[in-house]
Amino acid sequence: MSTINEKKRVLFDATAIANIVQRMANELAQENHPGVDVVLVGIQTGGVQLAHRLAEQLGKLWGRTVPVGQLDISMYRDDLDHRFAPKVHPTDILFDVSDKTVVLVDDVFFSGRTTRAALDALAELGRPKRVQLAVLIDRGHRELPIRPDFVGQAIDTEPGDRVDVKLPDNPEECKVVLEKSAE
Amino acid sequence: MTWTRKDLLDLQSLSGEEISTILDTARVFKDIGARPRKVMPALRGKTVVNLFVEPSTRTRISFELAALRLAADVINFTAEASSLRKGETLKDTARNLEALNADFIVIRHSAAGAPHFLSRVLKAHVINAGDGAHEHPTQGLLDVFTMLEEKKRIAGLRVTILGDILYSRVARSNIWALLKLGAHVTLCGPPTLVPRTFEELGCRVTHDLETAIKDADVINLLRIQHERQRKTMFPGLGEYTSLFGINRARLKAAPPDVLIMHPGPINRGVEVDSEVADGSQSVILKQVTNGLAVRMAILYLVNGGKLPQELIETYAGRTPDMVNPQQATATAE
Structure with a gap:
């Protein structure tokens, strides 16, 4: 672990993230074996890259291509009256989610409100057989009765902290950064 | 970039970046229009009033459909059937709509600047649907x-x-x-x-x-x-x-x-x-198809826009009746 400054700290580097993703994929594969009906849906924007990385690993484990979609949840947020309009991103799901096992994928699990919005957004697209939630980081402070099924790593944070997950195309540059709040 | 404006009054006062933000947002909304289920709950519980003091069919229908697609309630208000005919001023008409808790007022008016005027006296989001020969x-x-x-x-x-x-x-x-x-x-x-x-x-x-x-x-x-x-x-x-x-x-x-x-x-x-x-x-x-996507984008974006600071101060502790009395002169014809 390296220190950027006293407020910002790299929690996981590229190697650590690769190990975490591998372990998540193993758990997902075991839980959903043989996985013929499994599709991954990344929540825009942080969950999309992670969904692709998980799908790649699952593909190797199951020996077939695992479909990946991306879901935008801005229209379903519960705080639209209290903030500037969030940037909307495309929802791009080229398969029918009905009767599938849909694994929602997000980078950070915090209040649970994003997941709630994602469940609503997903319901517009069909009726999955079941929905699971996979997150790279569970930072605590849930505000809703929602819990992830697959957690890469749980970490302790204060509510005002920032957890920044960077998963660029270049795996070398991947990292998870914790930024402590100012006080 | 983040959209911060409460209203859409004209394009002259927007930056190229703001215009691009609208176009990017509309792009996503256009994709939604091609889905089997087209309604999104972004404006659920909100009321959009189409205040068309000048006749229009396609723009009004387009705004109406855009609002419905975002799950808002819509009221259509046309000059022929309104109290504007009885001599009520535009400001009074708009205030009455606001008293009914209208959240958005989409206005078409033959007088250039009518939307700008309303935006100064109303807390509701004002969207210009055509004002005289000024802008659309x-x-x-x-x-x-x-x-x-x-x-x-x-x-x-x-x-x-x-x-x-x-x-x-x-x-x-x-x-x-x-x-x-x-x-x-x-x-x-x-x-x-x-x-x-x-x-x-x-x-x-x-x-x-x-x-x-x-x-x-x-x-x-x-x-x-x-x-x-x-x-x-x-x-x-x-x-x-x-x-x-x-x-x-x-x-x-x-x-x-x-x-x-x-x-x-x-x-x-x-x-x-x-x-x-x-x-x-x-x-x-x-x-015509794209018009729907653009109007959904506008409704979505201005919904998050905030009242300008000077208006927040103006409203604080006062009733809307006391706002800008010197600007109360513009009336509907």
Whole structure:
């Protein structure tokens, strides 16, 4: 672990993230074996890259291509009256989610409100057989009765902290950064 | 960039970045329109009032559908059936709508600046759906959106706007959006309707059709607005058609892939022949489809926009009745 400054700290580097993703994929594969009906849906924007990385690993484990979609949840947020309009991103799901096992994928699990919005957004697209939630980081402070099924790593944070997950195309540059709040 | 404005009043006051934000947002909404289930709950529980003091069918329907797609409630209010006819001022009418907790007021009015006036006296989000000969921002946005979709770029695009420029709010909104995004704009029509003063905005002005269209990527045809003109602006529709009407023969002077656009309603046989209006280069109906996406984007974006600080201070601890009494003079005709 390296220190950027006293407020910002790299929690996981590229190697650590690769190990975490591998372990998540193993758990997902075991839980959903043989996985013929499994599709991954990344929540825009942080969950999309992670969904692709998980799908790649699952593909190797199951020996077939695992479909990946991306879901935008801005229209379903519960705080639209209290903030500037969030940037909307495309929802791009080229398969029918009905009767599938849909694994929602997000980078950070915090209040649970994003997941709630994602469940609503997903319901517009069909009726999955079941929905699971996979997150790279569970930072605590849930505000809703929602819990992830697959957690890469749980970490302790204060509510005002920032957890920044960077998963660029270049795996070398991947990292998870914790930024402590100012006080 | 993040959209922070409470209202959409005109395109003149927007930055190129703000316009791009609207276009990017509209792109996503257009995809939603192609889904089997088209309704999103972004404005659930909100009330949109279409305050159309001047008649309109397509713009009103487009706004109505956009609001419904975002799960808002919609009330349509037209001049014919309203108390404006009984002499109520625009401000009083709007205040009454706000007293019913209207969250958005979409206004079309024959007086330029009417939306700007309302935006200063109302907490509701105000969207200009056409004010006199001033601006029609959502039309300008949907036109630019369509050009971008078809031609993949706006910067450097050569756009010719043809027809009644002087009386056209569509022309003004097009000009502002196109110039801010780096397009080259040529204006053409009879000298009485296309004065040279538009050159000051950065447009090219010509009164010769062939010059105007020979290198155009896009020709945006404007409706001859009989109702807005004094009779003396040009000798007659026949002469206008013979000099500026677009038909297949005349279109040969333009590049083969030129895009034909028209905000509607079309006067077939006047500014454009049916052959061209219904031809393969025409994107007139796509404009209508795109209008819906653009209006959804606007409703979504301004919903998050905040009351400007000076208005928050004005409202604090006071009733809306006390706001800006000196501005209460603008009335509906």
